[in-house]
Amino acid sequence: MAFTPKIEINADKTAVNVLWDPTHTSRCNVKWLRFHCRCKRCVPEFSGMFPLDKDEFDDELYLTSAQGKDGVLHVQIDKEVMENHETAIPFEWLKENCNCDSCLKADIARSNFNFANPATTSVPRVCYDSLQSQEGKFECLKQIVDVGFCVIENVTRESLTVLKVGEMFGYIRSTLYEKFFDVKYEPDPYNSAYTSLGLPYHQDLPYYEAMPGVQLLHALEFDDSIKGGESQLVDLFHVADILKKESPENFKVLCTVPGTFQTKDLNRPNPAWYEHTRTHIEVDYFGNTVAIYWNPGVEGALRVRFEDEERYFKAYVHFLRILRRKELEFCFRMKPGDLIIFNNRRMAHARKEYNTKEGKRHLQGCYINLDDMKSTYMVLAHKLGKKVVPPKVGNRCWY
Structure with missing residues (x-):
């Protein structure tokens, strides 16, 4: 009964x-x-x-x-x-x-991020061949859900393979960089990614109303002779969590005082004029962090009231100093054939400087939508009979 x-x-x-x-x-x-x-x-x-x-x-x-x-x-x-x-x-x-309060708190806890410790957590990796099975694809997605990224090894080193891999998990997202882009040294670049300079921690394209959710980067070439060029990743939600504990006031400031993200470049091959004003941290109905926006390289003028300017910069620098703590960083070198797939809404990525005279470094990238990737994860879990809860992924939703 x-x-x-x-x-x-x-x-x-x-x-x-x-x-x-x-x-x-x-x-x-x-x-x-x-x-x-x-x-x-x-x-x-x-x-x-x-x-x-x-x-x-x-x-x-x-x-x-x-x-x-x-x-x-x-x-x-x-x-x-x-x-x-x-x-x-x-x-x-x-x-x-x-x-009820108890059930809501339990549901939020089940869906929430569990922050990985780079000191004790290995860089998550799967083999490209494993993606031919539903179990293999689910395992890759689970690493992205749990840690924020995954490296797919031994991917075919053919141009545009990154698009084929992306389509395994979601629909390709076209941006001002079109459906795919080549990240390599150019003598006359229009973007710092196309230099050999080190890149500080950032998310891609926060000047979009809905910035790309997932980024894929495929190493077509990365000569052993090149010194530097390592990939770096930090969980921004972990940074925000630490900030909230160390200074609730600075956390509140970044939730209420908006910064400006923009790119205005009329001389590039595809002229661009994008700008979006938003807070760096967004919280939901329950006061929990559900979205973060961070890219110092595309910040525009701060347009807020005078009395908020000092508060904003104080909170901003506090966040930045936490972000730069080495104990929060995953740092590794990609090999030719490696393909990294990471949550662009959750992880800030960076690159160390490298020497272009010593060899070639050529990555090919694309974006897919975060909601599509999450849907693929949930559908695969259902097909495989795995009991999972809809995970928090940083798309402004608590589950």
Whole structure:
């Protein structure tokens, strides 16, 4: 027999209390219950259907009955707009979506990042051949979800292979750099990436309203004779977490005082004029960090009130000093045939300076959408029978 918890309607008949056990109660508002009815009349048969128009309901709704039977909560309300309708919600679904403080905190904790320690965590690696199986692709994605990046080894060293790998996980994202780009030394560059200079920690393209979520870089050439050019990665969410603990005030400043990101270059092959003003750290309804934006190389003029300027720069430098702590850094050298795939919304990446006279270093890159990659991860988990929760990935959502 299906479990039936104790059901109580509150005194003003606007909510139902579902008592799962003496220590756990779900409080469900009458509108929340009605608008989440799982009956066939209310749940769309396929995406894009709109069987329920919330605007048709009265502003004030009240419960007339609530009871549990055969594992389902059955609720009736006054002023129902559907003829002969009874709200029906399985208790299993109701418990999975419980909004009590304890359940919300547990769900957030399950979805949240677990920060890897570079001192004790090896650079995550998988073999290219393993990606031919669903299990192999899932393992690669799991490393990106858990650590923030993964190196795929022994990838075919053919031009545009990076696009083929990207398409295994999501749709290619075209930007002002088009569908793919070559990162190599150029005598007359229009971007610092095309020099041999070291690159400080940054995310790519934060001047887009929705900057690319995932970046892939494939080492077509990286001669042993080249000194330098190592790849560096730091988890920005870990940086923000440390900042919040060390200085709640500086953390709050970077959540409220916006910086400016821009690129204005009318002389490049594809002229560009992008700018976006946003805070460096974004928090959600629960006050938890859900997005970070960082790229000192494309910052524009700070356009805020005078009284916020000093507070902003103090908080900014604090964040930067944490970001530069060596104990937070993954540093490694790519080999020819290596392909790194990393979460551009979570990880800041950098490059050490190298000498172009000693050999060739040629990487080919592209972007894919973060939401597509997360979808692929969840679909593969479902197909493989793996119990995973939707992970937090830095796309402004807590799960």
